[in-house]
Amino acid sequence: xxxxxxxxxxxxxEGLLMLxxxxxxxxxxxxxxxxxxxxxxxxxxxxxxxxxxxxPPEPDGGLVTAERLREKWPNMGLLFLSHYAESxxxxxxxxxxxxxxxxxxxxxxxxxxxLTDTLxxxxxxxxxxxxxLAKRLVERPRGEKKDxxxxxxxxxxxxxxxxxxxxxxxxxxxxxxxxxxxxxxHIASIFAKLGLHTDETESxxxxxAVLTYLRSQxxxx
Amino acid sequence: xxxxxAAPGNVPAVPTARPGPxxxxxxxxxxxxxxxxxxxxxxxxxxxxxxxxxxxALVLQLGLFxxxxxxxxxxxxxxxxxxxxxxxxxxxxxxxxxxxxxxxxLDEAGLGPxxxxxxxxxxxxxxxxxxxxxxxxxxxxxVYFALADALTADPVSARCxxxxxxxxxxxxxxxxxxxxxxxxxxxxxRPLGGSVRDELCDEVCDVSAPPDEIDGTGTIVARIPCx
Numbered sequence: 001x002x003x004x005x006x007x008x009x010x011x012x013x014e015g016l017l018m019l020x021x022x023x024x025x026x027x028x029x030x031x032x033x034x035x036x037x038x039x040x041x042x043x044x045x046x047x048x049x050x051x052x053x054x055x056p057p058e059p060d061g062g063l064v065t066a067e068r069l070r071e072k073w074p075n076m077g078l079l080f081l082s083h084y085a086e087s088x089x090x091x092x093x094x095x096x097x098x099x100x101x102x103x104x105x106x107x108x109x110x111x112x113x114x115l116t117d118t119l120x121x122x123x124x125x126x127x128x129x130x131x132x133l134a135k136r137l138v139e140r141p142r143g144e145k146k147d148x149x150x151x152x153x154x155x156x157x158x159x160x161x162x163x164x165x166x167x168x169x170x171x172x173x174x175x176x177x178x179x180x181x182x183x184x185x186h187i188a189s190i191f192a193k194l195g196l197h198t199d200e201t202e203s204x205x206x207x208x209a210v211l212t213y214l215r216s217q218x219x220x221x
Numbered sequence: 222x223x224x225x226x227a228a229p230g231n232v233p234a235v236p237t238a239r240p241g242p243x244x245x246x247x248x249x250x251x252x253x254x255x256x257x258x259x260x261x262x263x264x265x266x267x268x269x270x271x272x273x274x275x276x277x278a279l280v281l282q283l284g285l286f287x288x289x290x291x292x293x294x295x296x297x298x299x300x301x302x303x304x305x306x307x308x309x310x311x312x313x314x315x316x317x318x319x320x321x322x323x324x325x326x327l328d329e330a331g332l333g334p335x336x337x338x339x340x341x342x343x344x345x346x347x348x349x350x351x352x353x354x355x356x357x358x359x360x361x362x363x364v365y366f367a368l369a370d371a372l373t374a375d376p377v378s379a380r381c382x383x384x385x386x387x388x389x390x391x392x393x394x395x396x397x398x399x400x401x402x403x404x405x406x407x408x409x410x411r412p413l414g415g416s417v418r419d420e421l422c423d424e425v426c427d428v429s430a431p432p433d434e435i436d437g438t439g440t441i442v443a444r445i446p447c448x
Contacts, residue, residue: 009274015281022288054269059329083273084316086326087341088334107309110280111302112288140344 001119002046004029006037006065007081008055012106016050023112025119033057034065041069047123048077048100053089063089066096077122081106085133087215094127098208102128102166127166127207134164137214145214148194156193159186163210168203247414254412255448258359261323268319273312280308323362332361332384332393339369345376351384356391360445363409364393367443371402378402391445394420398439406443415445 003025007013013030020027029040033056037049049069053062066078077100080093085105093103102122108130109115121128138161141149152160155176162172169187173180187206191197196209287301319325327335333351340347355361364384371378380397395402406417420440 009270009278011278012274012281015278015285019281019285019288022285054325054329083269083277083312084325086338088326088330088338105309105312106274106277107280107305107312110284110305112284115284136341140341142341 001025001048001123002028003119004031004037004041004046004049006031006034006049006055006062007052008032009052012052016109019110019112019115020050023116025116034061034068037065038068045073045076048079048119050079050081052106053080053082060089060092063092063096066093070097075100077119078102079104079118079122079128081109085130085136087133087137090129090133090211091215094208094211098127099125099204102126103133104128104130105132108132121166121171125204126168126171127204129164129166129207129211131161131165134161134166137211138164141214145194149214151193152190156186156190159183160190160210163187163190163207164214166204166207250412251414251446255357255359258323258362261362262328262358265319265323265325265328268315268322269325273315273319276308276312276315280305283308323358324365327361327365328358331355332365332391335361335365336368336382336384339365339372343372343376345372345379347372347376347379348381349384350382354384354386356386356445357447359413360391360415360447363413363415363445364391364406364443367402367405367409368395371399371405374401375399386444386447389447391443391447393443393445394440395443396440398441400439403441406441410443410445413445415443417441417443 003020005013005016005020005027007016010032013032017027017030028044028046029037031037031040034051035057037051041049049066051062051065053060055061057064062080062082066080069076069078078097079102080089081104082089083106085103090103093101100122102118104118109118118128138149138157149157149160158176159172162175167175169180169183173183176183191206194213196213283301283305287298287305290297290301292298324335324339326338331351331353333349333353336347336349339345340349368379368382377397378399379395379402381395383394383396384391385394386392393406395406403417403419409415410417418441420442
């Protein structure tokens, strides 16, 4: 996979570069800030751009850079890395795009397997959300959503967490060792209990529906 | 429930003292207090750019090391994985400490987003309204930590917060405030030259929630000058 990387911390940038190369990815650009990355990618797009959120241009250069990249190359995957997993930034990221996009903690992409799995899912068009954050969103839904989420069975909660991580039906089935058919049943039941529409056929649209549901206030936040 | 901004005419501004020896002392005190908040913010950034980034980079180096270990060496590979998990725990603890010094989201995005995130973490039914305007490290920090202390002790000690104001002054209206919150806000606001007063609810907010949910008498308004 062709990957570009922008991160202002030299130690972390070097470490990620070496891990990407060890995983067999072609790193086409390495930069210490957003503007530098945009210049490096001017003529050679990549499959996925890995962006630190908190980097130049300050304060959150990763978000500004992502907007510009998406405008120029709508199909380029975007992976945001941060020291913090906050739903505030998750919502900002989903404003930039709802497919081929990911948000993970810096120290959670520290193995060749996880890094490649994350990049592959993004390149395939999926949303990838840090599991720590997905878990918090499901366990701490806002306001009156709490009662509705509390009505889910334990198995349905497992499925909801994996959906909030952005997993496809196949991905959820693989994680829970059940058939995709069983996952579909669980999802239909979850959507019915939460009062969400199940007619969304595309996986990432359902993920978005779930994330928006968990995060929204009564009068829309 | 909806909370509307206090119209400028409804709430009288805090009288400003004329320059003199007494106000010079007060001003010096405010300056020291502001510097303390700015110092907190610097410490958090130092933690983020220093120790935290170094530990995250170490996780990557361990990942690279693990990748180079032959697959047959399961025990060694697993042991490296355990070390990586330990570093994640170290980083979580650093994040907790950083949040108590000066929350990074407060620094980067302001009072509204930081209070929403706080409510989410504490599972507090707090509603937050803001227009994204910024008021400086000191005023924002003072209000944030007063509310954080109150909500940590009792998640329903404030029900609705509206952040508003101008370049010169941060104005925070809290509806459904428990009595203790006023004291906590005063403690943080006074050293910065701020004030906190009770407001009749119908003067400052349009509350459509049932009266038992929001007590109209518990509305307070904090005003803090910005640096």
